[in-house]
Amino acid sequence: MTDSRYDVLIVGGGIVGLAVALEITRRFPRLRLVLLEKEDSVGRHQSSHNSGVIHSGVYYKPGSLKAKLCVEGSRAMIEFCRAHGLPHQVCGKVIVATHEGELPRLEELRRRGEANGLTGLRLIDANELHDIEPHARGLRALVVPSTGIADYAAVCEKYAELIRAQGGTILTSTAVTGLRAAASEVVVETDGSAFSTRYLINCAGLFSDRIARMTGADLDVMIVPFRGEYYDLVPQRSSLVRALIYPVPDPQFPFLGVHFTRRVNGTVDAGPNAVLAFRREGYRRGDFSLHDMASALAFPGFWRMAAKQWRSGLDEFRRSFSKAAFVRALQRLLPEVRQEDLAPGGSGVRAQALRRDGTLVDDFQFVPARQMLHVLNVPSPAATASLVIGRTIVRTAEEFWELDGR
Ligand SMILES: Cc1cc2nc3c(=O)[nH]c(=O)nc-3n(C[C@H](O)[C@H](O)[C@H](O)COP(=O)(O)OP(=O)(O)OC[C@H]3O[C@@H](n4cnc5c(N)ncnc54)[C@H](O)[C@@H]3O)c2cc1C
Numbered sequence: 001m002t003d004s005r006y007d008v009l010i011v012g013g014g015i016v017g018l019a020v021a022l023e024i025t026r027r028f029p030r031l032r033l034v035l036l037e038k039e040d041s042v043g044r045h046q047s048s049h050n051s052g053v054i055h056s057g058v059y060y061k062p063g064s065l066k067a068k069l070c071v072e073g074s075r076a077m078i079e080f081c082r083a084h085g086l087p088h089q090v091c092g093k094v095i096v097a098t099h100e101g102e103l104p105r106l107e108e109l110r111r112r113g114e115a116n117g118l119t120g121l122r123l124i125d126a127n128e129l130h131d132i133e134p135h136a137r138g139l140r141a142l143v144v145p146s147t148g149i150a151d152y153a154a155v156c157e158k159y160a161e162l163i164r165a166q167g168g169t170i171l172t173s174t175a176v177t178g179l180r181a182a183a184s185e186v187v188v189e190t191d192g193s194a195f196s197t198r199y200l201i202n203c204a205g206l207f208s209d210r211i212a213r214m215t216g217a218d219l220d221v222m223i224v225p226f227r228g229e230y231y232d233l234v235p236q237r238s239s240l241v242r243a244l245i246y247p248v249p250d251p252q253f254p255f256l257g258v259h260f261t262r263r264v265n266g267t268v269d270a271g272p273n274a275v276l277a278f279r280r281e282g283y284r285r286g287d288f289s290l291h292d293m294a295s296a297l298a299f300p301g302f303w304r305m306a307a308k309q310w311r312s313g314l315d316e317f318r319r320s321f322s323k324a325a326f327v328r329a330l331q332r333l334l335p336e337v338r339q340e341d342l343a344p345g346g347s348g349v350r351a352q353a354l355r356r357d358g359t360l361v362d363d364f365q366f367v368p369a370r371q372m373l374h375v376l377n378v379p380s381p382a383a384t385a386s387l388v389i390g391r392t393i394v395r396t397a398e399e400f401w402e403l404d405g406r
Helices: 014-029 065-083 100-115 125-133 154-163 205-213 235-240 290-297 300-321 323-331 386-400
Strands: 002-011 033-036 093-097 122-125 140-144 148-150 169-171 176-181 185-191 194-202 221-233 244-247 260-261 268-271 342-356 364-367 371-377
Touching: 002 014, 002 185, 014 033, 014 154, 014 371, 014 386, 033 194, 065 148, 065 154, 065 386, 093 100, 093 125, 100 122, 100 140, 122 125, 148 154, 154 169, 169 323, 194 205, 194 386, 205 221, 205 342, 205 371, 221 235, 221 290, 221 300, 221 323, 221 371, 268 323, 268 342, 290 300, 300 323, 300 342, 323 342, 342 371, 364 386
Parallel strands: 002 033, 002 194, 033 169, 093 244, 194 371
Antiparallel strands: 093 140, 122 140, 176 185, 185 194, 221 268, 221 342, 244 260, 260 268, 364 371
């Protein structure tokens, strides 16, 4: 039985769903909005299990949504943290080339960054790198001064506080279990009561494809979970890293490679790697879900991806099981780091969309349907870009829906 009627219902209380709710309640205060989150508080998955970096936009293909929304979004995120007194710091980072083969890619990153509108990018030699990060070693490095760090769990809490203050409703411990689209409404079943809404926005992260398929949508993509595991530098060795030290990323792979990140609380993380997780929300190595694995194996794109990426996949698994292999990858950037300097840290699971043809979706993907909009690929830098992603999703929705005239 339907006991609650809304104009807009958002599934998922991660940083993206919250940013969309924040924008709607700000621009359309008369709309009745509810956000449903299955956990007992907001921001419990990707949005609080990440590296906490405010990315600058140096990596992304010029003209892509990622490039545009990251550059605008990083400025908006810094401004938001400043305005609300949230911990953050614009500390800059270095991307370090450790062998000759990486030098053209480092140069290409500088070109990309400039094409994306970043200023202050600088290619430096080993001596200058030593002045900035005395313990890092490399042939050359790219300095990205606009990169920063933030606490995205705190950002989520603040978004939630503002949504409530602007009249929106957030219901936690409420998992969406089914959707039925009728002529002028969508009926949303949960593990508690049912809801009806004129419009639905699906921001369910690792489960966004499942939510979309509840309506019978024939999607070209499936979400693949990639776990990222971290080590922490022990406090007495955290002085090895001043700010952020990154490798030159492998262009065949959408992840950035293991790096060192100073957090807003002063600790230093090393990682994350990127191993295929055998369970969505599988934070530990032994986590396994028959349902998740069976649906992955039944998706043709999974086998095509495995055929193409098995070698890098095996390297990631090796680094997952062997601390020595993980440390060797880190020593390319920071030769002084030793196994005993690293204590096991946390982990996070990335929601990465995979196409039927076996390619990983690179750009952000928002798919509007009649009364629904599915947010199907918002990997990194979506935390950085969340405010601007929220605005973009609402503008996309406005093209299809009558949000204004109730
Ligand atoms: C290891 C790692 C490192 C990263 N580092 C960075 C970084 O440094 N900088 C950066 O900008 N980005 C980074 N990212 C990316 C960033 O964290 C994500 O892109 C962003 O958090 C995605 O937000 P989201 O709201 O889409 O997903 P989530 O935070 O996962 O939120 C989805 C929500 O939907 C809820 N949900 C799912 N199913 C249901 C259901 N049936 N009913 C109700 N609720 C449901 C979940 O409980 C969850 O709270 C990183 C990600 C990872 C994993």
